[in-house]
Amino acid sequence: MSSDTLIREVDEELRRDRMRKLWRQTGPWIIFGAVAVVVGVAGYEGWTWWQKTQAAKSSDQFYAATKIADGTDLVAAKKALDEVIAQGSGGYPMLAQFREAALLSQNGKIEDAVAAYDGLATSLNDTHLRELALVLAGNLLIDKGDVAAVEQRVGGLITPASPMRNAAREVMGLAQYKAGKLDDSIKSFQAILTDPLAPRDTQNRVQVYVLQLQAEGAKLPPPPVDTTASSAPPTDASSAPADLSSASATSSVAPTSSTQGSAAVDASTELDVTPPVVDTSALSLALPQEPTASSEAASASAAPSEATSSAAPAVSSAASSAPEASSSAP
Numbered sequence: 524m525s526s527d528t529l530i531r532e533v534d535e536e537l538r539r540d541r542m543r544k545l546w547r548q549t550g551p552w553i554i555f556g557a558v559a560v561v562v563g564v565a566g567y568e569g570w571t572w573w574q575k576t577q578a579a580k581s582s583d584q585f586y587a588a589t590k591i592a593d594g595t596d597l598v599a600a601k602k603a604l605d606e607v608i609a610q611g612s613g614g615y616p617m618l619a620q621f622r623e624a625a626l627l628s629q630n631g632k633i634e635d636a637v638a639a640y641d642g643l644a645t646s647l648n649d650t651h652l653r654e655l656a657l658v659l660a661g662n663l664l665i666d667k668g669d670v671a672a673v674e675q676r677v678g679g680l681i682t683p684a685s686p687m688r689n690a691a692r693e694v695m696g697l698a699q700y701k702a703g704k705l706d707d708s709i710k711s712f713q714a715i716l717t718d719p720l721a722p723r724d725t726q727n728r729v730q731v732y733v734l735q736l737q738a739e740g741a742k743l744p745p746p747p748v749d750t751t752a753s754s755a756p757p758t759d760a761s762s763a764p765a766d767l768s769s770a771s772a773t774s775s776v777a778p779t780s781s782t783q784g785s786a787a788v789d790a791s792t793e794l795d796v797t798p799p800v801v802d803t804s805a806l807s808l809a810l811p812q813e814p815t816a817s818s819e820a821a822s823a824s825a826a827p828s829e830a831t832s833s834a835a836p837a838v839s840s841a842a843s844s845a846p847e848a849s850s851s852a853p
Contacts, residue, residue, distance in 0.1 A: 574612065581611035585619055592626050600626055617647065624659070633663050644676075654680055654687040661694045668701040681714075689721045693729065700732075705741035709733055713744055 588603035604626070607619040624639035640660035644653045661677040677691035685691070696711030715721050715729045737743070 577612040578615070581607060581613060581615040584611060585615045585622075588619065589622060592622060597626065597630055617643075617652070621656075628663055636660075637663050641676075651686065654685065658687055658690050658694060661691070661698070665694065665697045665701055668698065668703075670695075670698050670702050670704065673698040689715050689718060689725055693725065696729075696732065700736070705736055705739060706744075709736045709741040710744045712736070 584603070584607045588600060588607055591603050592600035594600070601623060604619045604623040608616045608623070611619060620639065620643055624636045624643070627633075627639060628636035637660045640656045640663070643656040644660070647653050647656065657676045657680065661673045664672050664676075673695060677694050680687050680691035681695070682688060692711045692715050696708045696715075699705075699708035699711060709732075712729045712732050716726055716733070733743075
């Protein structure tokens with residue numbers, strides 16, 4: 524056996540010893556981590572399955588209770604809904620509470636129904652569901668004409684930030700109408716009509732209320748005063764006529780200046796157009812330099828005709844140049 528082979532076997536043995544030592548130290552933790560991951564995933568899946576199973580069971584119970592509630596057996600319906608409230612999961616207990624309150628109101632138990640809605644308004648965590656419970660409770664109190672009780676429940680919802688503001692205004696307006704407060708009632712209804720976010724169906728229904736109130740003698744509230752015009756500084760309003768007058772003066776001066784400019788151009792044109800000067804040198808060239816005595820009479824009689832014939836082209840050329848001078852003049 525050579526020395527290289529011996530050294531290689533020793534190195535491999537040392538490497539195996541180090542790996543065994545590392546596994547003894549970290550092996551249990553690796554196994555524990557793997558088991559924990561498996562158990563965690565299995566637990567999560569089992570919890571999800573259990574929740575779904577309970578939700579399906581609660582759903583079946585709730586729908587069975589609503590079928591009973593649609594009948595005439597009030598006691599059996601209330602018992603079924605109470606079981607859903609006590610044993611249900613998810614959002615079904617809350618739905619069962621709303622359905623039970625509605626069942627009580629349908630059977631004429633207004634006080635119990637209002638108490639059920641009030642209990643929902645104080646126990647629920649969702650803001651919108653609390654507001655819904657308050658509106659439903661106030662709706663049940665309309666026939667009593669108790670404006671104070673209705674306002675106690677829905678008065679805090681008549682704010683621009685509440686999505687239930689128009690429903691609260693309608694409930695308040697109906698309660699005021701029942702109490703004989705026609706002016707206050709029409710004011711509540713008018714707030715719905717002026718709300719740009721109000722549903723069209725609600726506005727159409729409220730418009731009928733307003734017409735009925737007007738027929739009974741109620742007066743519409745005055746329109747809101749626009750404070751932006753009154754808060755504007757008076758100097759702006761006083762300076763506006765001055766600006767308008769200056770603008771009108773400027774506009775009236777502008778046509779005058781343009782008319783004057785056109786008149787100046789016409790005058791300059793008329794002044795620059797002068798009659799052309801006829802060159803009479805052609806007449807002198809037509810006459811003989813030294814006339815004789817024998818031909819004086821003949822030349823004298825021929826001079827006018829030659830002068831006329833020679834002067835005619837000059838006059839015609841000068842006359843034709845006159846329009847060019849007038850058109851080129853500034």
